[in-house]
Amino acid sequence: MEELSKEYTAGVFNRKRFKVLDGVSFSVKPGETLGLVGESGSGKSTVARTMLGLIPPSSGRVLYQDQEVLSPKGRMKKEFCGKMQIIFQHPESALNPRMKICESLLEPMIIQKKDLTRKEMKSRRWELLQQVGLSEEHLNRYPHELSGGQIQRVVLARILSLSPQFLVADEPTSMLDVSVQAQVLRMLKQIQAENGIGLLFISHDIEVVNWMSDRIAVMYKGQIVESAPAEELCQNPFHPYSRLLVESFSSLKQYSAKRDWVENNYTGEAGGCHYYSHCPQAGPDCRQRPVLKETGAEHYIACWLT
Amino acid sequence: MALLSIRNLTTVFNCQEGMVKACNNVSLDINQGQTLGLIGETGCGKSVLGLSILKLLPVNAVSSGQIIYNNQDLLALSVKEMCQVRGSEIGFLPQSPATALNPVLRIGEQLTEGLQLHQGMVKEKARVIAMDMLKSLGLKDCDKRAADYPHQLSGGMKQRVVAAMSITGQPSLLIADEPTKGLDAVNRAQVIDLLRQLTIKTKASLLLITHDLKVAVALCDEIAVMYSGEIVEKGSADQVLNNPLHPYTQGLVASLPERGLFPIPGYSPSLLDDIPGCRFYSRCPIRNENCKHQPVINREVNGVHVRCLYVDQSGGTQQRIYGRGFQSEAV
Ligand SMILES: Nc1ncnc2c1ncn2[C@@H]1O[C@H](COP(=O)(O)OP(=O)(O)OP(=O)(O)O)[C@@H](O)[C@H]1O
Ligand SMILES: Nc1ncnc2c1ncn2[C@@H]1O[C@H](COP(=O)(O)OP(=O)(O)OP(=O)(O)O)[C@@H](O)[C@H]1O
Ligand SMILES: [Mg+2]
Ligand SMILES: [Mg+2]
Numbered sequence: 001m002e003e004l005s006k007e008y009t010a011g012v013f014n015r016k017r018f019k020v021l022d023g024v025s026f027s028v029k030p031g032e033t034l035g036l037v038g039e040s041g042s043g044k045s046t047v048a049r050t051m052l053g054l055i056p057p058s059s060g061r062v063l064y065q066d067q068e069v070l071s072p073k074g075r076m077k078k079e080f081c082g083k084m085q086i087i088f089q090h091p092e093s094a095l096n097p098r099m100k101i102c103e104s105l106l107e108p109m110i111i112q113k114k115d116l117t118r119k120e121m122k123s124r125r126w127e128l129l130q131q132v133g134l135s136e137e138h139l140n141r142y143p144h145e146l147s148g149g150q151i152q153r154v155v156l157a158r159i160l161s162l163s164p165q166f167l168v169a170d171e172p173t174s175m176l177d178v179s180v181q182a183q184v185l186r187m188l189k190q191i192q193a194e195n196g197i198g199l200l201f202i203s204h205d206i207e208v209v210n211w212m213s214d215r216i217a218v219m220y221k222g223q224i225v226e227s228a229p230a231e232e233l234c235q236n237p238f239h240p241y242s243r244l245l246v247e248s249f250s251s252l253k254q255y256s257a258k259r260d261w262v263e264n265n266y267t268g269e270a271g272g273c274h275y276y277s278h279c280p281q282a283g284p285d286c287r288q289r290p291v292l293k294e295t296g297a298e299h300y301i302a303c304w305l306t
Numbered sequence: 307m308a309l310l311s312i313r314n315l316t317t318v319f320n321c322q323e324g325m326v327k328a329c330n331n332v333s334l335d336i337n338q339g340q341t342l343g344l345i346g347e348t349g350c351g352k353s354v355l356g357l358s359i360l361k362l363l364p365v366n367a368v369s370s371g372q373i374i375y376n377n378q379d380l381l382a383l384s385v386k387e388m389c390q391v392r393g394s395e396i397g398f399l400p401q402s403p404a405t406a407l408n409p410v411l412r413i414g415e416q417l418t419e420g421l422q423l424h425q426g427m428v429k430e431k432a433r434v435i436a437m438d439m440l441k442s443l444g445l446k447d448c449d450k451r452a453a454d455y456p457h458q459l460s461g462g463m464k465q466r467v468v469a470a471m472s473i474t475g476q477p478s479l480l481i482a483d484e485p486t487k488g489l490d491a492v493n494r495a496q497v498i499d500l501l502r503q504l505t506i507k508t509k510a511s512l513l514l515i516t517h518d519l520k521v522a523v524a525l526c527d528e529i530a531v532m533y534s535g536e537i538v539e540k541g542s543a544d545q546v547l548n549n550p551l552h553p554y555t556q557g558l559v560a561s562l563p564e565r566g567l568f569p570i571p572g573y574s575p576s577l578l579d580d581i582p583g584c585r586f587y588s589r590c591p592i593r594n595e596n597c598k599h600q601p602v603i604n605r606e607v608n609g610v611h612v613r614c615l616y617v618d619q620s621g622g623t624q625q626r627i628y629g630r631g632f633q634s635e636a637v
Contacts (some may be wrong), residue, residue, distance in 0.1 A: 040462025040490045081436070089461045089488065090404035122586050133573050137323050144364075145321070148401055149348020150583075174487050177517045181563040182569035204490045205416075207563035249491040 020046050020056075022222040028166070028198040030224045033189075034201045035209035035230065037245065038219030044202045045089055051200075052076060053085050063161075064166065064264070074176045082112050085164035090245045091201075092153040095143040102139040105129075109161050128157040131187060133180070148175035156184065160191065166198045173208065183277065185212060203261055206249045210234045214297070218242045221274040228299040237304045273304070281305060308335040308374075309511050310359070310479055317351070317358045326577045328354040330535040331371075334481070341505055341512040343522040346532030347388035347574055352515045352566060353401055353530070356481045359513075360398055361388050375479070392502035394424040397477030401484050401515075407456040409486060414452030415466050417474065424475050439470040444496040446585045461488040483515045490562055498524055519562065523547055531555045534574050534585040541610030549586070553590045584614070592616055 020043045028034045036044050040141045044102045050057045053069065061289030062069040069080050076084070095104050105128070109121050116124070127137070132153040143151055152175050159167070167189070173181040189212065192199055203209050209216055210230050217227040218239065223289045226239040273279070273286040284303040318327040321431070328351035336342045344352050358369045361380065373380040385551065391399065400406040408416055410579040414433065418439075421432035433452075443466040456464060465488050473480060486494045486502065495563050498521060505512050510594040516522050522529055522543065529546040531539040531554065539552040550556045557570035575581060584597040597615055 033543050037489065040465075040488065040493050041460040043460075045460060090402065092402045093404045135573070137576055137578055140322055146353075147349035147353065152348075171488060175348065175484070175517070177345070177558065178519065178559040178563075179518075179570045180348050182567040185567060186569065204488065204494070206491070208567075211563055211567055245491050249496050264481070300560060306593065 011128075011148070020222050020258060023060075024219075024222070024224055026224065026227070030165075030198050031193065031196040032215070033192070033199040033213040035213030036200060036219060037204065037206060037209055037214040037216060039221070040243075042219045042222060043217055043222040045170055046201060048086055048170050048200065051168065052084055054086075059173070070140065081163040082162050084168075085159045085162055085166075086168040087155060087159055087170060089170040089174070091152045091175070092143065092148065094155050094278075095151065097143050099142075101141055101146070102144070102156065104143075105158055105161065106141075106243070108158055112162055124158075124161065131160065131191075132157045133183060134240075145260060152176060153184070156188075163195065164197065165195075167192075167204070168200045170202045172201075173203070173205075177231050181208070184227055188212075206234065218245065223274060223302065224300075225275065225302045226300065227292070230295075232275065232296075232299055238299075238301050238305075239275075240281055240305075241275050274281055307337075307339075309338045309376065310336045310513075312355075312359070313372040313374070313481075315355070315358060315364065315369060315373060317354055317367055319364075320368070321578075322367045324399050324578045327535050327580075328356060328577055330538055332532075333357075334530060334537065334540075336492045336513060338408070338478075338511055339505060340528065341501075341514060341526045343526035343529040344513060344515045344532060345517065345519065345522055345529060347534070347554075347558075348517075349577075350532045350574070351535045351577070353483055356398070356483055356513065356515055358398060359481060360392055362392075362398075393420055393477075395478055396474055397472040397475055397480040399469055399472035399480065399482040399485050400637055401487075402487075403461075403468040404456075404586075407464060409456050412453055412455060413459070417452070417471055419468065420471060421474055436470065436474055439474050440466070442496075443470055444493050444501055446578045447467075452628045462490065462493060465489060466497070467495070469500075472503060473500075477510060478508075479511045479513070480504070481515070484517065486515070486516065486518055486521050494521070495517075501525060513550045519547060519559070531558070535577055536585060536613065537611075538613045539610065540612075545608070545610050551607060551610055551617045552586075552614050553592055554586050555587075586614075602612045 024047055026034060035114065038044055049055050051062050064080055064084065069076055071077050074169065089168060105125050106121055109116060109124065134150065134153055138146060138150060152172065156172065158184045173184055185208065201209060201212050213230045215227060216230050216233045217224045218241065220241045226233065226242045233242065234246060237246045272288065273290055276282050279286065290302045290304050292302045295301050307623065312332060312334045315329055315332045316327065319326040320327060325502050332355060334342065344355065346352055357363050359380065369381060386556050407413065416462065417436040418429060418432035421427045421435060422429065427470055436533065437448045445451060445463060445466050449527065459467065469485055486497050490495060501512060502511055502525060514522065514525060526543040529543045530537050531552065533554045539546055539550065541556050546555060547559060550559055561567060561569050570589055575585055575588065582601060584602045587597050590597065594616065600615065602613050602615055604613050605617065607617055
């Protein structure tokens, strides 16, 4: 297996003149999992969609095994279509509501692998259903007749049928109960290990991300503010926002949302640190934009306090 | 006197393959100002239970039993009367924000629509209230956001818009189907604060459907656990989650990330099947021949209602058996 790397630099998604992504770069090796956490609305799904050519980046590149993935127009080149896949955040909108589940499951196989016979496809479909824990009774239903978690698993089966090499999972278990979540995550991890799939795992559940990922990157307002090996980030988050995230996750019960989320009246001058207006430790330095610096073993932080 | 009491509610879907029994003989009570959490496996019928209360189910569904809200049986109400109850008396926060919003209307319009309709407010006043609500949910630049269409929002933003929509009418009962799904930890804490305030300030009751056990602990007074269409355990939040009695609840708690993500082996039975005994039988670590055939009734153990034949008073011996059985099978 060759080195799979992904680089997405200086992607500026200019819409109504605000930047949704601001120079995001990272790389994922084969078989590696990169966890992406961050504020809701910070651009995580946008990263995922741009990488797969679903929306064109304003600038920047995506590389897959050193080859450019996106065409000049920002679409994915055809040869990569089967190799890179995404599990969308809202699975209910990823299925065609007028197609029965069985048709939805066969569709990608028909499009991508024309050499399979109908019978082979059916047996493959059966295997996939088993893998994700659905039974045959669900095949004849329409998407609105399934529960949220069941749809999530249909979507997963559908994507696995394409045997992708790189997978983006945008909150794949947000609708599942903890036991099925554990099943799905274990399944995902196993399939990933077997096939050496590179995975970008987006989630809000820090414990889950920690369990799934080798590395974790924290995003805030379109920038990666901290990135470190998973254990390290959960034990020693440095950036004030990462700290807030990790702390507020672990202590929900006593936690009041207001603490640590200061409202400085300062509204982030162009070029300043994005977190300035909420940072309890903000100083004069922070009016300059910090860049990602390596501060420890593979620990990168974008903050002037380092 | 309970604000809402559900008695022997059974909801059945007529499908091609047969009858899908999504709620089976469910009985629950919610008092005024109380928060009841409903947790359970995906596909066990939690959303269907919520929708049954509001009578928002598709045409192939039949509900029987009683749903008594403020001394009237909701199942007996006409469509028009039900419209009155929905929105102004019972608020609903649907599970999928992606499909709950109208894609061709700006979110500001969708938010104020309900207020104008149910409370006869003028547009300007409705707008002020709606914006306040969005702000307290932690959405930045609300005024600008109000002019956006749903596809321009991130997943978590949509979730909060839908949340705001459901509580602007100040309902006396709110049915919230996974209100914190897709939110980061900070926003999640904000939504929890808001729901807590709502229940304290307006004395509203809350039926909280969630998969997030941390949210359930933080908000709920009582928790009901559902499995395959039935309520299998019900008691105070603290007891149910910290000292679960039913083998399913124990398995659920054991599969939390901090406990190492050990799933319950096997899959839940099809809702099409009529099972005479316990529905958890095939996956249960303490099962016994009796469980297969004997109908299981609700028993009360230390104030917790639990549907299992083999729960002893302490629940202690079981836990040990359980722990061993699961860990070895799951690894
Ligand atoms: N089509 C669009 N037009 C304008 N703005 C958009 C569009 N799509 C997304 N945005 C904006 O981009 C930002 C990032 O959205 P994105 O969906 O990537 O967030 P996210 O990090 O995935 O959040 P969440 O965790 O809530 O899903 C948001 O502020 C959103 O409003
Ligand atoms: N219109 C329908 N026709 C037939 N079966 C249906 C229909 N709607 C739902 N079901 C079935 O009813 C069961 C309960 O669905 P429900 O949506 O209540 O699950 P849930 O407990 O909310 O799960 P989740 O946590 O995944 O949202 C599911 O097995 C589903 O397949
Ligand atoms: Mg998203
Ligand atoms: Mg549901």
